[in-house]
Amino acid sequence: MIQFDNVTKTYEHQRRPALRDVSVEIGAGEFVFLVGTSGSGKSTFLRLVLREYQPTSGKVWVAGRDLTELPRWKVPKLRREIGTVFQDFRLRPGQSVADNVAFAQRVIGKSRAHIKQVVPETLELVGLSNKADRLVEELSGGEQQRVAIARAVVNKPKILIADEPTGNLDPATSVGIMKLLDRINRADTTVIMATHDSTIVDQMRRRVIELDDGELVRDQRRGVYGTQ
Ligand SMILES: Nc1ncnc2c1ncn2[C@@H]1O[C@H](COP(=O)(O)OP(=O)(O)OP(=O)(O)O)[C@@H](O)[C@H]1O
Numbered sequence: 001m002i003q004f005d006n007v008t009k010t011y012e013h014q015r016r017p018a019l020r021d022v023s024v025e026i027g028a029g030e031f032v033f034l035v036g037t038s039g040s041g042k043s044t045f046l047r048l049v050l051r052e053y054q055p056t057s058g059k060v061w062v063a064g065r066d067l068t069e070l071p072r073w074k075v076p077k078l079r080r081e082i083g084t085v086f087q088d089f090r091l092r093p094g095q096s097v098a099d100n101v102a103f104a105q106r107v108i109g110k111s112r113a114h115i116k117q118v119v120p121e122t123l124e125l126v127g128l129s130n131k132a133d134r135l136v137e138e139l140s141g142g143e144q145q146r147v148a149i150a151r152a153v154v155n156k157p158k159i160l161i162a163d164e165p166t167g168n169l170d171p172a173t174s175v176g177i178m179k180l181l182d183r184i185n186r187a188d189t190t191v192i193m194a195t196h197d198s199t200i201v202d203q204m205r206r207r208v209i210e211l212d213d214g215e216l217v218r219d220q221r222r223g224v225y226g227t228q
Pocket residue numbers: 011012014017018036037038039040041042043044045
């Protein structure tokens with residue numbers, strides 16, 4: 001589903017690469033934790049998958065496409081196949097929970113009838129059926145993250161990218177979010193999650209890819225957060 005072949009990314013005006021000769025393959029349906037200290041290159045990795053940046057050298061393949069050759073006009077279609085969730089939720093304030101989820105459908109031109117069907121289904125999946133008409137700012141952090149997850153998966157993406165999705169949540173709420181991501185993964189969505197949350201990584205025992213100063217230093221099946 002995702003393949004990096006000797007990928008190096010050096011940002012403009014930087015001497016040191018943010019990613020250095022990274023090669024890795026992530027298969028369809030996998031759940032992968034991306035770990036590493038701040039600045040190790042996790043967000044850069046995720047942004048290359050989204051084609052927000054191009055690698056300085058090497059190849060990035062996503063869902064059968066070579067992103068280094070992908071014409072710019074095809075990038076929106078690529079991004080439709082990738083759901084994204086961030087630490088800071090990025091919801092639309094002043095709008096209801098249902099409207100926040102429906103928005104993701106409207107921008108890609110789905111019919112009203114389709115939206116009317118899938119939005120309630122998706123809110124049910126994330127356990128927010130009873131909050132559909134509430135304004136998002138009236139919800140707790142955990143609930144807001146559920147809205148963000150609903151929005152990310154409503155278009156049934158092949159890949160879900162989560163960059164520190166539990167970073168603003170307390171431990172108990174984080175467990176609920178992880179259960180949800182696990183359920184989404186089991187329904188055949190490839191999940192890549194960048195995190196500093198060692199408890200979650202240690203509990204879930206999924207594949208762990210560790211970056212250190214831009215280099216891939218560990219790739220472990222059923223891994224833990226740290227090696228020491
Ligand atoms: N747009 C940019 N321009 C220049 N340098 C950048 C840019 N984005 C990131 N970097 C640098 O690239 C390196 C890797 O950053 P990246 O954000 O990928 O790390 P990270 O592992 O996601 O960190 P964190 O855990 O703090 O989010 C860092 O040295 C950072 O300063």
